Amino acid sequence: xxxxxxxxxxxxxxxxxxxxxxxxxxxxxxxxxxxxxxxxxxxxxxxxxxxxxxxxxxxxxxxxxxxxxxxxxxxxxxxxxxxxxxxxxxxxxxxxxxxxxxxxxxxxxxxxx
Amino acid sequence: xxxxxxxxxxxxxxxxxxxxxxxxxxxxxxxxxxxxxxxxxxxxxxxxxxxxxxxxxxxxxxxxxxxxxxxxxxxxxxxxxxxxxxxxxxxxxxxxxxxxxxxxxxxxxxxxxxxx
Numbered sequence: 154x155x156x157x158x159x160x161x162x163x164x165x166x167x168x169x170x171x172x173x174x175x176x177x178x179x180x181x182x183x184x185x186x187x188x189x190x191x192x193x194x195x196x197x198x199x200x201x202x203x204x205x206x207x208x209x210x211x212x213x214x215x216x217x218x219x220x221x222x223x224x225x226x227x228x229x230x231x232x233x234x235x236x237x238x239x240x241x242x243x244x245x246x247x248x249x250x251x252x253x254x255x256x257x258x259x260x261x262x263x264x265x266x
Numbered sequence: 267x268x269x270x271x272x273x274x275x276x277x278x279x280x281x282x283x284x285x286x287x288x289x290x291x292x293x294x295x296x297x298x299x300x301x302x303x304x305x306x307x308x309x310x311x312x313x314x315x316x317x318x319x320x321x322x323x324x325x326x327x328x329x330x331x332x333x334x335x336x337x338x339x340x341x342x343x344x345x346x347x348x349x350x351x352x353x354x355x356x357x358x359x360x361x362x363x364x365x366x367x368x369x370x371x372x373x374x375x376x377x378x379x380x381x382x
Contacts, residue, residue, distance in 0.1 A: 185367055185368050187369075195354075195375050196374045197356070197372045199369065202367045204367055210367065243309055243310070245309075247368045248368075249368065250368075251298060251360060251363040251368060252317045254300050254312040254315055255300075255310075255312070255370060257302075257309030259307075259309045260308070260309050
């Protein structure tokens with residue numbers, strides 16, 4: 154069966170420091186991959202999605218970037234964190250056909266001090 | 267463009283009573299609809315989906331949802347709520363199936379509190 158792993162589970166970083174969050178998927182190949190941010194335990198904001206290695210689409214302009222160096226690896230990065238980057242970051246994957254749901258990891262809670 | 271509305275921020279229900287979480291949608295083509303549940307400090311868990319066929323969809327943990335095309339609704343239901351059903355629930359609709367990425371548009375979420 155397929156599984157998705159995100160780490161770390163929690164992270165506290167100072168303003169201006171770099172960021173790297175990693176997400177990996179097992180048990181499937183060529184998945185679509187997604188990064189979301191959830192603020193205050195409510196709505197989800199899609200940040201990036203990827204349909205293949207090296208293919209990244211950005212949904213909103215921001216201080217973050219994403220990369221997909223391998224088929225089942227998705228990385229969220231920042232060179233300099235802002236206070237506004239605090240939140241709960243969720244990675245998800247889906248199959249490539251239209252009727253397949255997205256499946257989520259357990260998230261990283263990022264606090265910026 | 268597609269959209270999803272969850273009109274209730276919170277739903278309170280007594281344990282053993284029926285639970286309904288409302289969702290309405292707007293799409294230009296065929297609707298492909300999903301329900302997710304989120305427990306504190308966890309990711310979203312997929313509950314069920316409507317793609318085509320029977321308007322009553324059964325899912326995980328005893329949940330079901332009724333698709334109503336004329337009312338553009340996809341309400342989540344459970345006949346007898348449990349305290350453990352207390353969580354945040356999200357309705358979602360597939361973006362244009364012709365677009366790449368299988369993206370979803372999510373509603374704002376409804377918090378369910380089941381009281382013993």
